[in-house]
Amino acid sequence: MRNRNATAYRFLTPYLLIFAIFWVWPIISSFMISFQATRTVPWRFAPGFNWGRLIGDPAFFNALKNTLLILVIQVPAMIALAMLMAVLLNSPLLKARGLYRFAFFAPVVVGEVAYSAVFRLMFSLDFGIVNKLLNSIGLPKIDWFSNVTPAMALIMIAVTWRWAGYNAIILLAGMQSIPEDVYEAATLDRVSKLKQFFYITLPLLKPVIVFCAVLSIIGTMQLFTEPFLITERGGPGGGTETLGLLLYRQGFRSLNFGYASAVAYTMAGLAIAITLVQLWLTREPK
């Protein structure tokens, strides 16, 4: 038995080595870097330097506020929308189901840069189709990129567009695993379709919803592409700067690796903390 294990580990060694060098070591290394002052050469050990700065940095709190704002508005809205899409996809009345399923899932496959460019065009002040549509129904144009509130809304719309279908497909798979005869029993019990959704589908789908929520929370905590490309590096004036962008700005533009590492660890810590709270709140009763 020992021999067989040894053989297995020998086969695993190349992977484990790569894993250790490119995964484990950077994780440890960045943790150590977060305790170093990296704005001077050579770097020196100064535990309070980055972590101390973090506590009092208005840019950090701005990024944190923006990230959490997106989290509390966009994630629930997206999951509600995904649920609606999943219900529609699951409806026996729907024709061309495969086509819709593909269409809902397609945004995930589209390249981030391409979709960001299209969003910039669609929401452009003078030429964008969105403002033209608003105008056509008598509403004023919105300058999506120059004001903080519309810019934040735009980020949330973009992220929702990209990930709602993905979540809908996961929820759909969950819905399809609920046995049909449970609904038939409820129908015979004179329970309306709407009540069946709230009292049977939703509770039975809870583990899947929690899974989607956890994935989305982790994703949103790391949000980078949309504010970087669509609202041009967290514009206007840092109004859509997220923790991911702050990290990028500190690490790769100011080359302040120590502070960037501290931000990265804060992001990971927050994602874990929020997820744990979420799991605790939605735990199965004994």
Add this chain to the structure above:
Amino acid sequence: MANVTLTNVAKRFGAFEVVHGANIDIRDGEFVVFVGPSGCGKSTLLRMIAGLEDISGGEIAIGGKVVNDVEPADRGIAMVFQSYALYPHMSVEQNLSFGLRMTGNPKADTDRRVKRAAEILRISELMERRPKKLSGGQRQRVAIGRAIVREPQVFLFDEPLSNLDAELRVQMRVEISRLHKELGTTMIYVTHDQTEAMTLADRIVVLRAGHVEQIGRPLDLYDNPDNIFVAGFVGSPRMNFIKAHIAGRDAKGVLVELAGEEKTRIVQPLAGPAPETGSTVIVGVRPEHFGGAGEGDADLTVAIDVVEHLGGTSFLYARTAHGEDVVIQRDAARVPQTSEVTVSIRKSYLFDEKGLRLR
């Protein structure tokens, strides 16, 4: 309580017809079992009565009222599903009361009904448990309980015991019988197991490929089957079928000669028209209708392949000289020790080439 009447009920999926004009009249308080092999349309028929499947043709009436276009919940029926269909996230108590709570039934009445159902099924101590913490038999009781709290006019059971092990099946069979006696409600029960049908039913409806083959009391079907399918389906081990032909007739009836057994002739009295001499027929003999040599109408020598001892009785799996397999039932004390044995046919049934009973 109510009677249930099916008149020319048909079911089509597209161009494919799975139930062909079924006519069944179920009396108030009766326990009727639909039995037949897989795919015979028995569950579809039950689901049409429940309203879970549309009716493609004909008419279903419950308590004298045509229900073709009535919502399932308004038909006065309750159904027990094969998979139990319990709500997995609810306790037993919640499972029982869910329907009543959702429809705004007064709480006191809901509590009374739930308590009564729990007492009838002896599940009062399980009320706080979730379905996954229950055994198969307990789940089945809860599923039946959920039907009882609806206080329906008609109970529908869709193969409710097929997920249980053999011992539990026998136990639940007795419980369902007891329940029928206690409630006196009309019950329609679907199964593919003829033993369940024989033991539970007031009357059995035998179905095959969407056709009603015969309706009757269990022993009537056993003693007096209309055709070779019913004869073979009802009874275990099944009836033996031996090829034969009509050799002539005398004052008492037709003379039947078993294939390859020129000396074995059976006299079958027939009330109806007799088939022509020389025409092929099939003789059906139940395992217990074989007697010792000379005890019956005709003797037959068979070669024994296997003997199954069940204690009180034994089954001899044997072959005739013509190569046809037969099963013979014997008292354990009378099992021959030889490889060949001569048996007599004490009672037999005659079927024409198409499988219809000649009588």
